[in-house]
Amino acid sequence: MDGKLRLDMPASRFIPELAKYKDTIRIEHLIYNTSGITDYYQLPRASDRSWVTFDYFDNDECIRTSLRQDTLAFMPGTKWDYCNVNFMLLARIVEKVSGEPFSAFARRRLFLPLGMKQTMVNDDATEIIQDRAIPYNPRTKEYVDAYRKSGFDVKYGSGWIQHARNSPHYGGSGISTTVNDLIKWEENFFSKQFGGEQFYQLMHRTQRFRHDMDNQAFGLYRGTFKGSTYWAWDGADYGVSAQIMRFTDQQVAIIVLSNIGNGDSAKKAQQIADLLIAGKQL
Structure with missing residues (x-):
């Protein structure tokens, strides 16, 4: 705790794009999911691709998509609505204040001091993580239909669908860890x-x-x-x-x-x- 941030600080001090909103979004609004920002996956991608994590996207695209909206969904502080972009913006603020990538900051200031040597912020989809568990979904008609509706040519059948995560977004997600850690x-x-x-x-x-x-x-x-x-x-x-x-x-x-x-x-x-x-x- 270095005293460099206060909850009542305007987030636009670190994220200039937020200054366009007439109602001030403060750091506390991001932390407590009451900012009024529309989450990225509720909006169309510029590429018209899906937000399914098979498709590559990163924090920058998520934030850019959400902040493309010229108005907030509600005045900050008047409603609660979980938003991943809130936490992506908080991660960006940490990067601005610390001067280092969020993954490096979290490892140096949180994980290693706690002895969590197998924990990391996975901000690079190409990085090899030893013993990483692969996500799977059941190969049922319901799941296959959903994948096909999103533009993926998944075959019908039985067993499992392997779902590799190719989108290195983080802040509200993206932590690779173990039960022991x-x-x-x-x-x-x-x-x-x-x-x-x-x-x-x-x-x-x-x-x-x-x-x-x-x-x-x-x-x-x-x-x-x-x-x-x-x-x-x-x-x-x-x-x-x-x-x-x-x-x-x-x-x-x-x-x-x-x-x-x-x-x-x-x-x-x-x-x-x-x-x-x-x-x-x-």
Whole structure:
């Protein structure tokens, strides 16, 4: 924490393209998904190609597509709407302030201090990652029809569809890691050895805007499960899903990673939580 950024700073100070909007987008609006920016995949690509991750696209194209809109979807702070471009812009701000690529900054300032040697921001689609799990989707009619509708000549049949991720976008995604490294990440929220209480409080800081969503923190949301409070964020993309549920008071973290499109990691994490409750471990 170098004190170079404040949540109330206008994001246009670092991203000049945002200055065209009459309503000021602040850093806090990006973090808490209340910026009013329309997410890239809701808009057509200039190339008319799909946003399916078979097709190459990067942060620059995503940001350029979203900011091509001359007006925001809503006034910043008045509505909650998850937007990947919010986090892409935050990554760009980190790059502007630190003077280095986001992947290098994250490795130097976050991953290595935590001993997460197998974790990286995958910002290069050509990079070879040892033992990398390949995403798969079931080769059912539903999936094949969806691929074909997006312009991919996928064959009907049985088994699995291999879905390589050829689009190195990051900020709201793009982390390559392992279960063992994620355990180190989660353990730190119990020990607070890295970053101390200040980092812990910042990561769990919720803020109220002019809308009803008040349980989001820094890339996390607060929820309750069978009466116990947890912090989590689940995510999914073509052929993958992931979920971490951290029950801070009980010092229990549940990590589920799946490399199949119908893996439903969020549901499996809740099933594990049920088992832990039944065994009186949660």
